[in-house]
Amino acid sequence: MKSDVYYSRLEKGKNRESCLNTLLNRIKDFLSEFKSRGVGTFVGIKMTIGDKANTGYIKPELVRIIVDNLKKRGAKPFVFDTNVIYTGQRQNAVDHLNLAYRKGFTPDNIGCPYIIADGVFGTDSRIIKVDYKNIKEIRVPSLVSVLEDLIVLSHITGHLFSGFAGSIKNVAMGMASRAGKQVQHSSVMPAINTANCTMCGCCIMICPASAISEKNEKAFIDSKLCIGCGECISACKFDTVNINWRENTNVFAERMAEYACGILSQIKRKVFINFAFDITEECDCISGDDPKIVEDAGIFASKDILALDKACFDMLTGKGDAFSRNGKIKTHLHQFEYARKIGVGKLDYKLVEV
């Protein structure tokens, strides 16, 4: 049987709020599962605010609509994210929360608290045993390990390693502790093509692990220190930091699928909503107000995370795969197939336009 994916098209003259309201009205059966149960139903709304310069993130006004909808059902929603391994304003909860408030994610605006799930320094990390090909244990904040009710809000973007970034990436990376994020990135090991290195020093300045130094007047990566975050690849303007795209990124995609599967198997009730507008080549961790690579489509929702991402991807790539970076990245295709294989969800879906 195919999984249902609901789609509210962002038509000309229709604003994003009404697009979302139309969708929420159609999936009210899904949302009714979050009704109050005794002492109250704590519904975690997972999303990301993007980094400082990012403008494509899901705006507080849209989050507020979902929060109010849940509160009407007697639920106690809260919005949460985790600290990142990249440099920027989200490496610890203090800077992260200050940035969230500056971007409008105050309790007054969104109607509920905004929480950093893995603590001030990202050290709250519990181990859950799993048994996948690459991963035998996942590391998540204790909040994630006890969460029963989850709504995942994902802004669709491209991604340096995974090609397409939707709900699977949001859950796998965004609901892992920093230690879990590092494990997922650890297959991505960049190398420097010294012939082209001008020793400008940009990669050294940006590396969050101090893994890059100068050696024989060229940049050098110490593989024992590298955490595979990929920041040096974006930072180098001379296309000098490279990775083995096919081998490295396929394992990266598999680890993400395994993390998503492991995390979601712990959580009883879950709904996934993808926002397909302001789609940039890089994800919200890196991207500023970059040129859009695909036209806005609308908002999608499903209880099947894989069917949702695949439906979204198919809709956005009808005129060609803008996420592949001219054919260089095919990781998303591997991710979809591998996610199906390990039981993350179904690739067969029925798209229901609302």
Ligand code: SF4
């Ligand atoms: S950013 Fe590129 S060119 Fe500059 S030092 Fe690093 S590898 Fe060399």
Ligand code: SF4
């Ligand atoms: S060397 Fe590059 S990929 Fe490794 S930690 Fe530093 S910036 Fe990240």
